Amino acid sequence: MADDKDVLRDVWFGRIPTCFTLYQDEITEREAEPFYLLLPRVSFLTLVTDKVKKHFLKVMKAEDVEEMWFDFEGTPLKWHYPIGLLFDLHASNTALPWSITVHFKNFPERDLLHCPSNSVIEAHFMSSIKEADALKHKSQVINDMQKKDHKQLWMGLQNDKFDQFWAMNRKLMEYPTEEGGFRYIPFRIYLTMSDRPFIQKLFRPISSDGYTHTLGDLLKEVYPVAISRDDESKRYQVVIHGIEPLLETPLQWLSEHLSHPDNFLHISVIPVPSD
């Protein structure tokens, strides 16, 4: 029987085959070839697309280049969402490779944050981890870590070093056995059909009378629409890391094993494809 540790590896080493195509209106000196890349699901777009940029800059003049950004079928892709989440949310039922359009002009200020350097991503990533630990352990674990430990988390992600990342991250996943789980589960539920970027609430892994909360309990509490009633056909898929865990999966286990490196459980609720 496979071990739970394998889940962590599978999550970390999840890759999305992607085809980057330059936006048709970009001015190039010669025709830009599409660029193919395996993107790590748990990383961030702007952190792993140096090669993409280099590739397209070869055919462009420096004066035509502004900040690079991406869209998928017209939807600008938020770099501060993990790549896997972007894929699940927008493209999970489309053909592979994932076709992303690359832009160097007309940055959509209203939809996207600027990302001038990797330090911005690092700041965003670390603030997510801190927020998650505030929920899980009242920030006790993250505050007990040293600066170099924080750096190790970030470097682990940046360099795709599973071992280094988890050597630190496991401390963030510990909890007192007598409590049976974290204080609150750091999660975010993303909806494609909503104006709200995501739903986030305080939710405990164990109820006050000792009952173990499941993914279904969370959805019932936070977004009951996602659960189809017995008498109707399934309307929504609840996707984490490209898979649909059963609703009876314990939330604590999910948080420990299917959280992104930023320590959040990013849950996409997407409509079931009509065909």
Next chain:
Amino acid sequence: MPVSLLWAVDVYGRVYSLSTRGQQWEQCRDAVLEFKRVTAVQQCCWGIACDHHIYLNVHSSDVPIRYQEETFENQRWNPMDNFSDRLLPSDRWQWSNITGLEHQPLDSFFLPSTNWEWEGDWYIDENFGGEPTEKEGWTYAIDFPATYTKDKKWNSCVRRRRWIRYRRYKATDNWATIPSEGRSGPLPDPFNDISCGGWEISEEPRGRLSLWAVSLQGKVWFREGIHHHSPEGDGWEEVSLPGEVVQISCGPGDLVWAVLWEGQLIVREGITRDCPRGSSWVVVDSPNPEAGAIHVAVGDNVVWAVTKDNKVWYRRGINSYNPRGSGWIGMIGEMVMINVGLNDQVWGISCEDRAVYFRQGVTSNELSGKAWKAVNVPRDGDIRSHSSASSSSLHSAGCFFSGEVRAQSVMSEDSDTKNGPQRAVLEVKREGATTAVTAGPSIPEEEASLREADAKSPPLALVLSPSLSGGPGDPQWSNVDLEETQTHLAVGPAGVRGDAADTCSLSSVATYTLCQEEPYGADEHPLWAWVSGGGCGVDCHSQLNWFNSATALSSSVQSMSLSISPAQTAAWRKQIFEQLSERSKREMDNFKHYEQAIEQSVWVKKGAMQWWRDWKPHKWVDVRFALEQFSGPEGNQDGILFLYYNFNEEKKYLHAFINEVTILVPVLNDSKHTFAVYTAERTKQRWPIRLAAATELEMHDWLALLSVSCCDSRGIQGPPSKQALWSVTCKGDVFVCEPSPSLEACPYPTPCDQMFWHQVGGHLRLVECNSLGVVWGVGYDHTVWVYTGGYGGGFLQGLASSTDNIYTQTDVKCVYIYENQRWNPVTGYTNRGLPTDRYMWSDATGLQECTKANTKPPSPHWTWVADWAIDYGISGGTDREGWQYAADFPTSYHGHKTLKDFVRRRRWARKCKLTTTGPWQEVPPIPLSDVTIIPCGAQSIVEPIPLWAISNKGDVLCRLGVTLLTPAGTSWLHVGTDQPFKSISIGGANQVWAIARDGSAFYRGSVTAQSPSGDCWYHIPSPVRQKLQQVSVGRTSVYTVDQHGNLWFRQGLTPSCPQGSSWEHISNNVRKVSVGPLDQVWIIADKVQGSHSLSCGTVCHRLGVQPMEPKGQSWDYGIGLAGHVQHFPHRALVIFKLCDSVFEHCIIVI
């Protein structure tokens, strides 16, 4: 920790037990009687039934309680009759005990009680001091009493032989009645309270217990002679008292406290090994002058008391020198009674709701604990309450069994006259209940309404006994109860509300309430009357499932599935695994040719450490330490370890390739957090890289990281394979080695210095595996562990550890120091030695000063769990104060003083405990000293797998049901022997050889798959004048080592004569031998030429072992790891010997 039981009695007199792993109270079905009180220890439970008689329930065990009776048959030679039973008038009896002073014919032996049975008939012992005798078992001497020999000589005038017969205690798991007989006839009045303990006072005789009881008249009785072979004890002895006692409590050690009628407490003083009854009482005042004490409970080092206002008190300042303590501290909570169990854990029954409460947070540092927490689990009766009630009431109503009939009738005589008519009513009602109940289960709706009706009608119990509803300070006690007690106790000052009254009321309540059919429904709180944790082994680390399964059974089942079996089989888990692998297929399989977004780069982890300098003078120097990791040529992780140091102002560095590291060994000592890194080269030089980290945590971080990267570089991931080799270091750390294919491939096998060993969590003294994945281990405290299939644990957290199959593991061992004294003519023995003498407090060698204060546990992982205590169990014997005498240091010591003795010493022991985690699960309950598994190759799987063991008491055991799927097996089969054993080994074709404690060798006949325990022992004569120590059996070869270090090979073994014919001497200076499944022979040898004169053994391997030449030809004195392996031993118990001082290790295949 093994599963153990908490015992409790409810107000209806039903006895329940709650397992430390369980989640519901199990009713004790055998208890046909209603009980008032129980007092439990690990091996048994004593109770007072409502007939005021004492009952004993000995828990059954795989090893039965059996006692060897012996008697001697004596004969004298005369010219007429040759040897005959015609003895001289001055001679001893024809049948006598060993001394000849007592007449003991065979028919004078009787079973001590009806709870015993004979195992067989008398037979003649044909083993004489380890040597088999002639057929008749006679031993000869010149005259009585003299030295006997097994051979008849010309001057042998007398002879004797020993007859043995075993009797067995049969009343296990049953409440056996204990007659209330004192030395001079029946006791005058019935019992009212009972307390069992005292097992820590002395280990001699084995399983000794103290049992204290209080009679209704307030007298205290002490039961003599309770020990393992006599669980019932001999008889009651009255203990004189300063007043009348209502309740008594006896701890595991020498604490005994009791409560007097007047509300003071008395403390027993003078309890020692020689006098477990103690000598005198001292009075201690009640904590509250207004409200006298009504209850007391003592543990190892604690005393708790309850006063009449139900307040709980904790006694300060209790220790073995001061059993009285110094003062009372009031605690929060109101209890009717309190009980202290193992590890000073505390339980109580709350005054408010009569629920059982557990005191949380009791540790050795904080004995008073933190808070009360209600034990909130359902009772099995709640689910099937009706059916169980019907069966038990049927028993007591009509279908009497012999013993119980008597007990019941005694009860109505003993108790006051009121009981008579009540019982009549009771039985009628019971019959009513039975009929109602038989209808119940079939019609659930009716049952529910029935319960509702019960709940609406006022509970009868409350009406009859206001004490149950009693709030704090509730003064009244039911008149019935007071009358009852006063009939027995002429003296009874008005307003005395002693504990005895309480109990009486409880017992009468028990009779009353039985009149009702099920007085409450499942959701009402159970009312408890008594709790006993004396057999309940929990401590602050224990995870108990007793508290949060409050709501319903469904939720408790669910939390159980999460915590106990880690949801391995749950559908959601399976779904996630399947979907993830589908996702990989979908998203990655077709796109492998795509470029990776992140290029693999070198990753460096740096740190500061101290390094034990390679050159002289050796010392710790500060170094910078770095691990560079990168992707190796084949895509696997690899790395280099750098160590930067300064030498003569010059910056230099030292490096080691991660893929060349052979083993990382933590070497915790009390001053530094050090570890050693070995490579093949450094093993040859016997000079590892020794490093010390600043903190333990840092060391563990580094060790875990290095360990993972070593494993990565060798492509080792996950749990050890089934063929893995297992080893333990002398520190108890567990290591495994993956045999590479080349290990099997002769003629160029991997040299052992290049074998890579990585650590697995856990702590063991010995480990044994069968190369099919069945791995057993034994801890220093003889606890047995079976490998669970996981990996990691201990400091190997996170990735280096599996999530499942990792459990808490504990080990306990003793640290010994010696107190040395020299005699001088003026003052006798003093602690002033000669200037040339050893330290007056020292280690065993006398070279190291070890005082009680400065001696620390072996490493920071160990913590003291007890105080220093004199060790009487040292070889050579001791006097009553534990001293051993000798003419001078250092020499051999004996246990009594002679005129020639000028020095003496005694050994002090202190227990320390280690708590860690690892892929090991305990195999309770029998502690072992040796274990052996049949060695087998992958092609020849035999199931069930034969596994034999020797318990720490010397019993030979055969494990049933060991398979690859259930490596822990199911149960032990006890294999009877006439004496304790010490070593056992099973070889290729089910040959079982064993060594008894007297040094004789035995072969077990007819061991087959059908009869796994064989049929009988064949006594194999030892080599002349040698006592054997250890045995090891390979495919066919049998080797033994004797006490003088000689190695013997058994000659003449053939399939038709598996016992062989004679012993052939192979070698001397051998400490231990191990024979592999291909008859490979490995030894640990001492004094090997050319090696250092260090005490740690050298591993040698026998060369030239061939199928036709099983003895081999010569030794390969492979020093340390330098020796090469010819055939790889598949019996892979390998021991590393590792000495802190020299960091030297060698590998030993046993």
